[in-house]
Amino acid sequence: MTTVGFLYPGHAAEDDYPLAEKMLDGAARLLVQHIYGTDLHAISELLDLGSPERLGEGAAQLRSQQPDAVVWACTSGSFVYGWDGALAQVAGLAEAAGAPASSTSFAFAHAARALGVKRVAVAASYPDVVAERFVKFLNDAGLEPVGLTSYGIDTAAEVGQLPETAVVELAAANDHPDADALLIPDTAMRTFGLVDRMEAALGKPVLTANQVTVWEGLRLAGSPLTCEGAGSLFRPRDAASDLRAFARPGPGTATRPDPGETR
Numbered sequence: 001m002t003t004v005g006f007l008y009p010g011h012a013a014e015d016d017y018p019l020a021e022k023m024l025d026g027a028a029r030l031l032v033q034h035i036y037g038t039d040l041h042a043i044s045e046l047l048d049l050g051s052p053e054r055l056g057e058g059a060a061q062l063r064s065q066q067p068d069a070v071v072w073a074c075t076s077g078s079f080v081y082g083w084d085g086a087l088a089q090v091a092g093l094a095e096a097a098g099a100p101a102s103s104t105s106f107a108f109a110h111a112a113r114a115l116g117v118k119r120v121a122v123a124a125s126y127p128d129v130v131a132e133r134f135v136k137f138l139n140d141a142g143l144e145p146v147g148l149t150s151y152g153i154d155t156a157a158e159v160g161q162l163p164e165t166a167v168v169e170l171a172a173a174n175d176h177p178d179a180d181a182l183l184i185p186d187t188a189m190r191t192f193g194l195v196d197r198m199e200a201a202l203g204k205p206v207l208t209a210n211q212v213t214v215w216e217g218l219r220l221a222g223s224p225l226t227c228e229g230a231g232s233l234f235r236p237r238d239a240a241s242d243l244r245a246f247a248r249p250g251p252g253t254a255t256r257p258d259p260g261e262t263r
Contacts, residue, residue, distance in 0.1 A: 001026075001028065002027070003031060004030055005031045005071075006214075007033055007055060007058040007071070008034055009037065013159075016214075017032045019192050020230070023228065024227050028218060028223050030214065035057065041125070041153065046076050050072065052092050055072060055093050055096065056092070059093055063096070066098075066099075067099050067221075069102075070099050070101045071102050071107065071216050071217045075104040075105055078090075078105040083137060090102050104185070105137055107213050107215065108183060109137075111207050112141070112181065115180075115205050119144045119180050120138065121174060122134065122138070122147065122182075122183050122185070123151075123184050124150045124151065124186065125159045125185075125189060126150055126152070126185075127152045128150045147175075147176030159189050167191060172198070180205070181206065182206045183207045184207070189209065189210075190210075191209065193230075195230055211233060215234065
């Protein structure tokens with residue numbers, strides 16, 4: 001059976017991963033290894049959270065499970081390094097884990113490309129200064145952010161306490177008419193089982209942090225990428241194309257190299 005390991009910071013919405021495993025109906029084993037640091041959405045703290053030392057410790061724990069792929073399940077703790085820094089981050093993770101590696105930030109870029117979307121709206125839980133770094137990362141990935149909302153939530157713990165209704169309403173309230181898709185970063189937000197509801201409300205693809213992180217791990221591991229109830233990203237492409245999102249299809253080709261996927 002395919003095994004994917006996820007390095008998850010602290011405790012907030014990690015139950016999205018056993019939910020995803022259940023929704024995948026036994027197609028893969030999803031292992032969550034926690035790493036710890038402050039959960040503050042601030043630049044210096046996020047740089048520390050995604051440091052080689054912290055990721056290396058978690059990767060060593062996962063390595064004994066012989067995963068087929070490993071993903072750093074943190075958006076802000078990866079894009080905060082910038083494109084080149086995030087590349088170095090996943091290269092170090094791959095070496096430490098002994099498996100192909102990526103991060104949630106690259107997962108957003110790859111997922112947008114897979115869906116053929118180019119223009120995106122962003123609904124971020126972060127303060128402005130952090131959310132703007134995500135927008136810069138998306139630009140470097142060849143995407144065109146056309147709208148940004150940042151909610152200024154200071155900690156991951158606060159994000160993890162948002163009820164389902166608030167998360168769905170967040171998506172509905174922050175679409176942009178020119179966007180091909182809505183992106184919701186932050187793996188501290190429970191979203192995996194809510195994506196279908198969000199897409200039904202918006203009529204276009206919605207990409208969320210835990211959703212794209214699981215998809216990225218399966219993609220790296222060469223496992224099937226279909227899952228009922230997890231949004232258009234997990235549907236066969238002909239079914240996904242029924243959504244209105246593809247009014248402005250674009251290749252979404254990254255302007256810089258993708259993360260290394262070598263062992």
